[in-house]
Amino acid sequence: MVLLSITITAKNEAPVIDKVLNNLVEQLNDLNYEMILIDNWSTDNTFQLLKKYENEYIKVFRYKGSKGSARNFALKNADGKYVMALDADQIYLNLDKFLKDYFSTYSSYAVKIGRSSFPIISPKELLMNVGGWRDLQFGEDWDLWFRLAEACKYVYLADYDWVFGEHIRDHKNNYSSIISRIRKYMIKYRDLYIVGLPVYSQNIYDKFFYRLGRVLSFFNSEKKIVYNCTKYLEMPIDKMGSEIDWDLQFHYNLIKYQLLTCKNKTIFLEILSKIDNYLKRNYGIM
Incomplete structure (x- = not known):
């Protein structure tokens, strides 16, 4: 049986995906693991780059949907006893050291670490039992953490900044139009309302989009759950x-x-x- 499934969803990450994946492979040579790589309908050549890595232990899929549903698709295709969901634009360091800590101390819990981009590591069965990620583009991580906390199975470890290297984001939103930015804000605040995540911004535009997001939530298939x-x-x-x-x-x-x-x-x-x-x-x- 595979011990650990590493799942990554990527959309338009062609400038960085080789660096991210090579960094992971170099660190995990001695581990019984597989990778589930999901191209979330990129418009660049991300999918073609992912296909280069496909082998017996690395599975590559193409999927069209929200970030949350893509993560759930990866979860359902994972064969590992544990699932570690990572981001496609983050360089991770010292994963062998972190995994040793996790398996020795927290292996029956879902764990989020540090102050940066690390969605979760958890027993697969636990993630399946709480329903995995919901069909949301934003706040899908918080929504999952809330359900895990309700199940008394969520752990947050603050002092793990040594796991995080470079967060590569320069290639994002460089050419996005005003229309696409407005649409992004509409979806963001719709999803934050659905999740129930408080929004602190005093910016008049943020307040407007949050109110608009609340209205849009009534037309969305995923409804607000009050945790x-x-x-x-x-x-x-x-x-x-x-x-x-x-x-x-x-x-x-x-x-x-x-x-x-x-x-x-x-x-x-x-x-x-x-x-x-x-x-x-x-x-x-x-």
């Missing part, structure tokens, strides 16, 4: 000497929610203690 854990996201973190960004605050409170509501509290006490130490080093807890 219990989202009520905890904006709770202030005690003893903070300085403000932290919303992303870290939300993750902290997802762990706190599980501590308050789940039967097995030990793991969440340990995780909160580790995040508190991270906050103390980086933000100054009073």
Whole structure:
């Protein structure tokens, strides 16, 4: 049986995909793994570049749909006991060290790490049991994390920045038209409303698109689900000497929610203690 399925969905990533995949292959030679590579209907030659890597252990598919549904397609085609979903524009470092930590300590949980682009690693069965990713283009990761937290199976590890190298994004949106940008904002705020992720921006345009997104959600096949854990996201973190960004605050409170509501509290006490130490080093807890 395959131990780990690495899934990557890529759309118009031709300028960077070789660098990303070669970096992964070089790090994982000694691991029992497979890769599931999904070209999400690119308009450049991403699919042709992915096909170069296809072999017994690397499967390449073409799929047309939202980012969330493409990730779910990859999940259903994965044969590994565990699934690690990664992004197609991120260089990852020290994955062997991280995977050793995961398999030795957190292997029954779904884990998100660091302050950068790392969607999740989880037992495949757990992801399937909570329904995988929903058919959303934006916020599909948060939507999954909320359902995992409701199932008492979500872990966030803050102090793993050493896993992240270069996040390569210069090739994106260079030639996008005003119409395509407006459409992107409409879809983004529609999906954020469906997920129930609070939006803090005071920008008049963001407020307008969020209201518009709420209206558009009524015409979308994926409907808003009110997760219990989202009520905890904006709770202030005690003893903070300085403000932290919303992303870290939300993750902290997802762990706190599980501590308050789940039967097995030990793991969440340990995780909160580790995040508190991270906050103390980086933000100054009073």
